[in-house]
Amino acid sequence: MSTSAAREKWDDAARGFDFMNSRGPEKRWGPLKREFFSPMQGKVFFLAVGTGLDIQFFPAHQDVVGIDFSPRMLEKAKPRAASYDGQIELCEMDAQHLDFADDTFDQAYTSCTFCSVPDPVQGLRELRRVLKPGGTLRMFEHTGSRWFPFNVMLQMMNPIARKFGPDITRDTPANVREAGFQDLRVRNVYLDIVRMIEAA
């Protein structure tokens, strides 16, 4: 899928995004996400901010730059960023072509992002470029599964899922390695499908 088609899809999805995600999924993952974001420090990059649902889980007093390639998502994120007890700058930007200089950020966070970036390895290479040496990447992502019957089911569901939203079969840890990150640590949150990944 081209970047412009993906942007259009997520612009369309922005309308119902909060309705679908703000109750069940965010409440279910809320405690884990609070823990996931808790090590934030220094200059933080958050890709992709979406409608800003995750901002509620950020620790206070952080200096965050959040990007998204969907203008409609960003429009919905603005009030959440404005009410955050800290600094959040929002920018419309494509994850595959970041406008930041090399070695800009101390940490990078993603939350259900690399299921949707059209070229995930290119996006991760860009993330690695803008991270300072020794900087950490922390990801809360859903991926494909290695295990039957979950892998077969996700493969069968994927054509429908991709039409309206994310790819549900990606091997994101492998993509992170392919982009040049090392020292990967992966924690499965639900089966081997919802996962926290940390890399440097």
Added chain:
Amino acid sequence: MAEVAFGPIDDQMETRPYFIFGDLVSSVLVGTAVGAVMAALISVTWPTSAAMLVGMFLGMALCIPIQTGCSVFFGAFEVMIPMMLTSMLAGMVVAMRSSMLAVSVGDGALWGGCIALPVLAFTYAANAILAGEAR
């Protein structure tokens, strides 16, 4: 890399009653609905193998709108996985059964609802094994 990665998970099992209830209701709901539809649709004139395939795919198709509604309240993948498995299995089992002997809609619904229980137990057990630090 600094040893900051992830804190320990003391208990991988879902313990919040709201979500356990949600998982149970979602799976039983989809099993019941798929079982009832299969019992209504499939008759003893169907070849068993065709009934099984139709049951599997139609079960999954029926699951999508129900799952979308349940996800709003109870979560994404934690709801989707047991619901999809239940709908596939309930569709196959009830459709095959209906192709071999007359099954009422109520019986089909009961079978479908009952299939949801071991499926949900299986996903909880699989999660207890797989969740945590990946190897």
